[in-house]
Amino acid sequence: MRFLLDTINIPDIKRYSSHLPISGITCNPSIIKAEGHIDFYKQMQDIYGLLNPGDTFHIQVSGTTKEQMLWDAHAIIQRIGNDISIKVPTTFTGLQVIKQLKEEGINVTATAIYTKIQGLLAIAAGADYIAPYYNRMQSSGIDAEDVIRSFHQAIVRDDSDTKILAASFHNVIQVTTALEAGADAVTLPPALLKNAIDIAPVEQAVSDFSADWAAVFGAGNYIDRL
Numbered sequence: 001m002r003f004l005l006d007t008i009n010i011p012d013i014k015r016y017s018s019h020l021p022i023s024g025i026t027c028n029p030s031i032i033k034a035e036g037h038i039d040f041y042k043q044m045q046d047i048y049g050l051l052n053p054g055d056t057f058h059i060q061v062s063g064t065t066k067e068q069m070l071w072d073a074h075a076i077i078q079r080i081g082n083d084i085s086i087k088v089p090t091t092f093t094g095l096q097v098i099k100q101l102k103e104e105g106i107n108v109t110a111t112a113i114y115t116k117i118q119g120l121l122a123i124a125a126g127a128d129y130i131a132p133y134y135n136r137m138q139s140s141g142i143d144a145e146d147v148i149r150s151f152h153q154a155i156v157r158d159d160s161d162t163k164i165l166a167a168s169f170h171n172v173i174q175v176t177t178a179l180e181a182g183a184d185a186v187t188l189p190p191a192l193l194k195n196a197i198d199i200a201p202v203e204q205a206v207s208d209f210s211a212d213w214a215a216v217f218g219a220g221n222y223i224d225r226l
C-alpha cells in the first residue's frame with residue numbers, strides 16, 4: 001500500500017513528505033496550471049531531486065495526437081529522468097501510445113480511467129499503473145469501488161504486473177474504500193490527508209491525555225522530572 005501526493009507544490013511536497021509515509025508524486029496539466037506559469041522542466045527536476053529511492057513520479061503528456069504524446073513522453077524522459085512514469089489518457093489513441101511506450105521500455109501510467117473496459121485494456125497493453133478516477137466515477141453514477149475490485153481481480157487472475165494507482169479523491173472514505181477494494185496506491189491532494197488526520201475527536205483525546213498527566217505530575221511532562 002502506497003500513498004502519493006497529487007501536487008507539484010514544492011513546499012507542500014517537503015512538508016507532507018517529512019510528516020507522512022509518502023512514496024511518490026503525481027500531477028496532470030490541471031495541477032500544473034494551479035502553480036501558474038512555472039518553469040516546467042526546472043520545477044519537475046527539482047521535485048525529482050526530492051524523491052527517495054523507490055518513489056515514483058508520474059507526469060502526464062499534454063498532447064492529444066499519437067505524435068504529440070510520444071514527443072511529450074520522450075521529452076519528459078530525456079529532461080527529467082528515465083524512470084518517470086508517463087501518464088497517458090486511456091483513449092483509443094492513448095492505448096496506441098501506451099503500447100508503443102511499453103515497447104520502448106518506458107514506464108506508463110494509464111490515466112483518466114472511468115470504466116472497466118478502459119482499465120482492462122490498459123492492463124492488457126502492459127501499463128505499469130492504471131489510474132481510476134474515484135470521485136469522478138462516482139459523480140458520473142459509476143460504482144467506483146466495484147470498478148477497482150474488478151481491476152484487482154483481473155490483475156490477480158492474469159498474474160499481471162500492473163498496479164492500481166487510484167486517483168481523484170475528495171474525501172477519505174473514498175480513499176480507504178479504494179484501498180480495501182484492491183488499489184495498490186492512492187494519490188491525494190495534501191490538504192485532504194492533513195484534514196483527515198487532525199480531526200476534532202483526535203485532538204480532544206490528545207489534549208485530555210496531556211491534562212490528565214499534568215494533573216498528577218505537573219507541567220513539563222518529562223520522565224526525568226518525576
Ligand SMILES: O=P(O)(O)OC[C@H]1O[C@](O)(CO)[C@@H](O)[C@@H]1O
Nearest residue numbers: 006026027028111131136167168
Ligand atoms: O478529479 P480530480 O480531483 O481532478 O483528480 C483527477 C486525478 O487524476 C490524476 O491526474 C491521476 O493521476 C491525478 O493527478 C488526479 O488525482
